[in-house]
Amino acid sequence: MVSRALKPAEQDLKSYTLAQDGISIILHRDNPISKLSNQQIVDIYTGKIKNWQQVGGQDAAITVVNKAEGRSTLELFIQYFKLTAKDIQADVVIGDNEQGIKTVVGNPQAIGYVSIGAADINIKQGTALKLLPINGIAATFSTVQDGSFPLSRPLNLITQGQVSPKQQAFIDFAQSSVVEDLVKEQGFVPHAQ
Amino acid sequence: MSLTRNEQWLVRILQGLALISGMILILIVGFLLREAWPALRVLPPSRFWQDPGWHPLEQAFNLLPMVIGTLLVTCGAVCLAIPLGVLAAVFCQYYAPPWLAQGYRRLIELLAGIPSVVFGLWGLVVLVPLIARLHPPGPSLLAGIFVVALMILPTIALVTEASLANLPREYWRGAAALGLGTWATVQGICLPAIRSGLGTGVMLAAARALGETMAVLMVCGNVVQMPDSLFASVRTLTVNIALEMAYALDLHRSALFVTGLVLMAVVMGLVLLTEAWQGAIHR
Structure with a gap:
């Protein structure tokens, strides 16, 4: 597999x-941010933006959650955003999607990226989580299905x-x-x- | 004195068993060396502490921050667990009424039996958010130290208690004859008398702390860096293997076996250190 x-x-x-799956940005449900541009995401992950205030949120330090080296989610993420693993300035490195979700749920100032499928199940179960659109396209079942969601696998x-x-x-x-x-x-x- | 026929058989069986236990360790080291060989052959050893960071997919293999991370988590946890464990044992042995001591002992034994992944889960959903509120991001060296200290506490407490229980009664009679109180006897006579047993307990606990993986993986943040504070994220050697082995290929995989070798070296260093210390006590 x-x-x-x-x-x-x-x-x-x-x-x-x-099956097809997408990868998208997740935030805590209480985070007021509802969208980020690709440039903003790149800047957050490379450490140029360190506070949510700089992208229109609360005055709080951003906790960047990254995946461990070798994971395909990481590979696809850096490929899409044209980064290298060295560029990323992470605060937390995680293994699987569930750990990423638990980390973001436990820290309202965290940003992470996980499989849309995994995030979706958690949101349906009432987990304090939300999926952000990428490039203006919502991370949903139908955008992954019709191929319009940019970060799919x-x-x-x-x-x-x-x-x-x-x-x-x-x-x-x-x-x-x-x-x-x-x-x-x-x-x-x-x-x- | 010559051995009887039965005894000769026994000796042979014992020799065989001893050989097997020794061989297992040698086989493991041999296997690690074989799997690590592709990396050791291609990369000069200095790259494992001079490369700019750990990015195996981009050919950077610096293990030093993880060695430091491992030592920091272990030392922190041991420093926290020794006073708690020793005092718990002293309380149980000398101060608590028998019914309470009995219950307390069961409780500590139960603590020893909790699987590490449960500690990790508790750390991830309770401890880490608490630390995040105090000082973000939350997953940190401090969280790792707390969780590991909790895990090795029972080892230290139980070994200390067993050592205290084995002390000769004469020590107490002698102390009573000198008019010493309970605390004076404990700290002046009992604790110095069990130094050697305590050393063994601490070594066992430290070895468990060094090898702890799952719980540390869940609460430490796992960023490969030299931590600049207690609230910074660290990655230990064991976590490096657990986190990346499932998806590692070629040189990356081989470098993870080098990580395993380095971990063996650290454990060996710990054992030698304890032996030197115990030797110093007995002299």
Whole structure:
């Protein structure tokens, strides 16, 4: 299972897309900021903007939450914002999406980025969290679905070498419309559509 | 004196078992070396403390901030846990009425049994937001020290208590004959008498603190940097491995095994230090 498209160096593997997911900025629900421009996001992550006041928020220091090196969310994020991992001035480095969400929920001055699917489930359960649009496009199921959301990624199953009939049957099942409800339950966009 | 046939068998079995336990350690070090070899071959050793930061995907492999982070979390936690653990043991052994001492001991044993991930979760949702209100961002060296101190406290308390309970009764009779009070006896006679046992307890606790991963990962912030205050984020060596191993490839993966080797070296340093200290006591 790989949560990004394969790199050129990985062409010996074959990928089967199961679903689409997006990555977006998350803030605490009580943070008055409702949108940030791409430039502002870059400036926050590179440490040029250190206080929420500079982007129209309260007078409080920004806590920048970044992902650990090697995570595909980090790779896609820096690729989209044309950064390198060295440029980012983080206050907290996290592993998985859930840890990122808990960190932002525990600190109203934090900014992070996570999978839209993961954030969506939490927001539906009443977690004090909100997703910000990127480049003016709201981070929702439908913008990821129609491809207009700029920061999206495929979620893939990957295989190496010959696929056995059993593996093929599983891949077919995982890509079929039978599992659509399960994929949607996770906040992701099913591949079949 | 010659050994009987049965004893010869016993000796052989014991030798075999001792060999196995020794071999396991050697195998682990060998495995670490094999996996770390690609990085050790390509990179000169000085790069592990002179590179500008830890960015394995951009060929920067500085481990020094993480060694410092590991030592700071461990030392901080041990310094916090020693007085608390020793005083808890003294209270339990000499001051508390029997029914309370019994209950208190069970409570500390229970504390020892709590899995570290539970401490981590508690730290993440309770302690970190509290520290964030005091001084943002929250996940910090201080949070790590608190959580790890809580985890190693039972080790120190239980080892200290066992050592105190094993002291000969004559010490107390002698102290009473000299007209010493309870506290004077405890701090003048009992605590100095258990120095060696206390040393072992502290070493066990420090080893656990060095190896602690999950809880530290959840509360420390994990930024690779030299912390400039208690409220700054740190990353320890163990966390580095846990955080990045799942997604690491090639040289990055190999550099994480180098991290493991460095951690082994730090633990070895701790063991040698304790032995030197205990040797000094016995002389």
